[in-house]
Amino acid sequence: MRVAVLSLIEAAGNDPGSLRGYLPIGGRSLLRHQIGLALSLGARRIVVMAEAISGELVALQHFAEAGGAQFHVIATARALVPLLAPEDDVIVLGDGLMAIPDVLREHIELGPVVLTLPVETALPLGFERIDINHAFAAAMRFPGRIAAGLADLPPEWNAQSALLRLAIQGRVAMRNLPSALLDDGRWSILRNEDEAHFAERRWLRLHTRFAGQGPATPGEQAAIAVVNRFGPAMLHAGTRPALVGLAAGALGLLGGGAGWLGSFALGFVLLGLAWLFERMASLLGQVERDSLLASGIARRSVAAFHLLIDAGLVTLAGWRSGLPDTPAIPPGASFFAPLLLVCGARLAALALPGRGWPRWLSDRMVIALFLAVTSLFLPFDASLGLAVIALFGACLLTLQFGSIPPETGASGASSSNLQLTTRQ
Template identity: 45%
Template sequence: MEQVAAAGTGGGPGEAPAVSVVNPGFLPIAGHSIARHQLGLALALGCTRIVVHAEMLTAEIVEIQHAAEARGARFHIITAARALVGLVAAEDELFVFAEGFLAMPAEARRLLDEAPGVLVLPVEAGVAAGFERIDINHAWAGALRMPGRIVAGLGDLPADWNPVAALLRLAVQARLALRAVPQALLERGRWRLVRTEDDAHAAENDWLAQHTAADHMRSPGEWLAVQGVRRIGPALLHARTRPWVVAVAALVLVMLALGAGWWGWSGIAFALIGLGWVLSQAAGMLAKVEQDSLLESSGRVRGGSWLNPLLDVVLIGACAWHGSSAAVTGAGAGTAVPAGATWFAPVVLVLLLWLYPMVLREFCWTGWLCDRLLVALVLIGMTLILPVQTALHLIVLALLATALAQAHGLFPNRLLTTGS
């Protein structure tokens, strides 16, 4: 048995494809067309044959074809409904997506994986959202899964029928099970039909918000990274700026921080480290949006984890070099500074920043220690009034004392667990 996916790129129910300036299937969401998002869902559902209904070959279709074939799927373009009959065997299963259908991949995959059927919404809410009414109580939710044997019925329909509309009609006539899509998905923007450019702009904002949502209170640096992705991310993705480019920008800031730390400009170094961490988080979020929405890998950039050790090495160096310079200046000529004396405190600090989130996971505040922007701001603030080494000692003592107090129940474990 073969899994087949079919998608339309034009035309209304029971009509020949309509000619329009904007094709809903090619409207961009987060840098990729809706048809490309549908392809990712089809491949994740195990489809090995992709069928697209289109009047002519376009650059967008060629791009989808290359993406499908690169992942081992066969690709076909049909101009009439009857052409689908020869592509689907009776033992196959066919997934059908409406033109402009866009849903959060996890929900769509879960519903379509469960069993064959026509996904439906309550008629009032569904029709108001642009979905097609199929009976007195239901509107089609834009996706269905049907046995391949039903496809043979296309040969009995007029040649000018839109394939997607024809398949929907055949599925309903065959009394395929109607499977309800939770209306909450529609209300929260996780399931929609995109028809116009205005719809696409609204959907894109919701799409990024949904993919960057969190169930915890964000730290300052993480919040800043999320805001950057939601505001600048669409422009970057439409320009086909890959996440690794943003990660390279973060790496440049880290290298500048290394130079600033070498010359003893610790404040500038700390600031550059914090900004570099924010950029690395933004790169990881952009990669996550691509991976989760297209259901495929987006390269090796994931959460900026590969850059975090380098950030901390530069942080240690900036603290130690500044402390060494200050120690030499204060000691005077002929007084030797013990080797490693200025490295101990920053190394202990960084080890605590890595240790606490791993071994004290039940305490919410330890998650904030991963935020290097927050760490940088604390260091900048304290070094304005204290020597670097003194500030490091006080921070280390404060972390140890807080952990001990929390472990003995002296402080409530009360950070908000909801976020956006």
């Protein structure tokens, strides 16, 4: 069985009533982050060293048990001995450790190990010294038989420090972590509220770094900037991604209503803001999933919401059209150019992946602002027609001249065909 040993002992700063494990990061306690890490690593038993049981510990117990793990709270190192069988796989996370899940998983899953850091860099940051060259990186893994030595130690010993000494005496391998993990906040010890506030900003930036193909679009950059600026306050206030998604839906309805009442430019802007709020909600949801604070299942309604935004843009543009309502013009002709524009934008993003300008066409805030400006200052129908021609012309030119032809052999056949027809 894999067992995780966590700690809720060390005081946060100079206030003995405040504990490191309760420091908030993204609206959840540091201990809650560590329990999420333990569950993701497959821990079936979680043991928390704590001097007293609190309401938050009881809530964390329910969370751990819902994740399929047994949960124990003990006060002394000796009480840990009967909970660790010799064949158990034990993972220890230090009091106040804040680590990005992927980084911890990468280093801890390699086998029994005591993770270390250069002592001159780590000691000022709150890590514990092991010897003249190494500091304990506050995470280790070892077989359960090593913990049997706790029974011979005085009861007042700190359990995690004792386990560290026993692991070193048991010749568990030590492995250095890259110092770069400390520089960018992927690995840190939090000792007080000031350090938690600073780490929270870095933690949010790490999880909101754009990872798509090509540079971020203006709408994506705006969503990232808003989440980085106001995300901590929103998460601490209990604002979950679903609530931001509801706000996006409300803005979309307001945009449709504004267009129905004839305020087309305002309607386009509100639809663009609805798309922006949905991107913010998705970003917050991604942060919670990546940090193991929420379910790993992404919201399935995102694609449907984007289709509704597109439908709203086409509808408002059709209403805004100045085409005369005469028998010579087919019914619905006013919606033809907007429909071509939106469908062409979707097609360009699919047909030209990894390109810069087609990605901008997937940014509905950009399209909404274009339609709003066109509605206010330009001949609307003519501008949409020219935009459609320019869009499809750019796609054809890029496909015709921007692609790299396949390599050909001496006979003129492509290398891919040569592989398919040549016998080995």
